[in-house]
Amino acid sequence: MQNLNDRLASYLDKVRLLEGDNADLECKIREWYAKVGPSCEPRDYSCFHKEIEDLQNQILCAAMETNKILLNIDNNRMTADDFRVKYETECGLRQNVDADICNLRPVLDQLASCRTDLQLQCEALTEEMCCLKTNHEEEMNCLRKQATGDVNVEVNACPGPDLRKILEDLRCQYETLMERNRKETEQWYACKVEEVNLEVITSSQEIESSNKQVTELRRQLQALEINVQAQLTMKENLESSLAETECRYNKYLAELQSQISCVEQRLAEIRAEMECQNQEYKTLLDVKCRLEQEIQTYHCLLEGGQHDIMYAGYGQTRAQ
Numbered sequence: 499m500q501n502l503n504d505r506l507a508s509y510l511d512k513v514r515l516l517e518g519d520n521a522d523l524e525c526k527i528r529e530w531y532a533k534v535g536p537s538c539e540p541r542d543y544s545c546f547h548k549e550i551e552d553l554q555n556q557i558l559c560a561a562m563e564t565n566k567i568l569l570n571i572d573n574n575r576m577t578a579d580d581f582r583v584k585y586e587t588e589c590g591l592r593q594n595v596d597a598d599i600c601n602l603r604p605v606l607d608q609l610a611s612c613r614t615d616l617q618l619q620c621e622a623l624t625e626e627m628c629c630l631k632t633n634h635e636e637e638m639n640c641l642r643k644q645a646t647g648d649v650n651v652e653v654n655a656c657p658g659p660d661l662r663k664i665l666e667d668l669r670c671q672y673e674t675l676m677e678r679n680r681k682e683t684e685q686w687y688a689c690k691v692e693e694v695n696l697e698v699i700t701s702s703q704e705i706e707s708s709n710k711q712v713t714e715l716r717r718q719l720q721a722l723e724i725n726v727q728a729q730l731t732m733k734e735n736l737e738s739s740l741a742e743t744e745c746r747y748n749k750y751l752a753e754l755q756s757q758i759s760c761v762e763q764r765l766a767e768i769r770a771e772m773e774c775q776n777q778e779y780k781t782l783l784d785v786k787c788r789l790e791q792e793i794q795t796y797h798c799l800l801e802g803g804q805h806d807i808m809y810a811g812y813g814q815t816r817a818q
Contacts, residue, residue, distance in 0.1 A: 513796045520789045523782055530775070546761060553754050560747040567740045574736065578729045585722045592715045599708050606701050613694045620687050627680060634672065641665050 510800070513793060513800075516789050516793055516796075520786065520793070523786055523789075527779070527782055527786075530779070546765075550758070550761075553758070557751065557754070560750070564740075564744065564747070567736065567743065571733070571736055571740065574729060574733050578726065578733065581722060581726050581729065585719070585726065588715060588719055588722065592712070592719065595708060595711055595715065599705075599712070602701065602704060602708070606705065609694065609697050609701055613698065616687070616690050616694060620691075623683050623687070627676075627683075630676065634669075634676075638665075638669065
């Protein structure tokens, strides 16, 4: 009986100790539920989903802007190449026009020398005609003086030829010849002058057209140079803007990547923590189950001990 009483007392002490430990575990489990919540309920990550979606949209927009800038750079490069080809073509045309002008300058100089020679010839012919007129007048004056000097002289000889008539005839013939020569000279001079004038006019027109073409080509060249310079400036501005945009978006992407890495690390930590807490919860649940089984066992033992004690007391009473 004493042994049974000792065993019962030790069982009761152990049961009280286990009940206290069970109560402590239940308090810790309740505190853990109050802090973390039930393990079966999933954690809400919707706030991170919106932020991640915004970041993905920003990345897509940045990629589209970068593609647009690259497309504009390619278009500007093609336009610059076209203008370069046009510029080279215009330079070739300008060189050809300059060569034509250089080739026409000797012709112009030759025409100017011909015109000068013809003017000199015309002046020489004019001077010669003036000299012939002067000589003719002097001869006529001499003949008139000789014809009118012996008017009162009586000659018994037979009358000679009429010198005045002869002189008049000679003078008419000479004037006719001189007039014919003058007309022929004037016609020849007029033809030559007209030819020279036509050549000069043609050369002047060609030179004027060449000068207009050169002026137009220079104007086009200046316009093309200005346009090329503007395109190059725009290209440099676009390249600098592209570099700045790429640098800015690279920094932004690096920040987003760091934020995503932090969020992923935080999610991994949360998963690890949740797994640890689930493991601890399972361990505590197993401990609780074992404690409840031991308590149930002790209750059964206590009930069996009480029945034994009651049976022993009943036997002693009957024995007495």
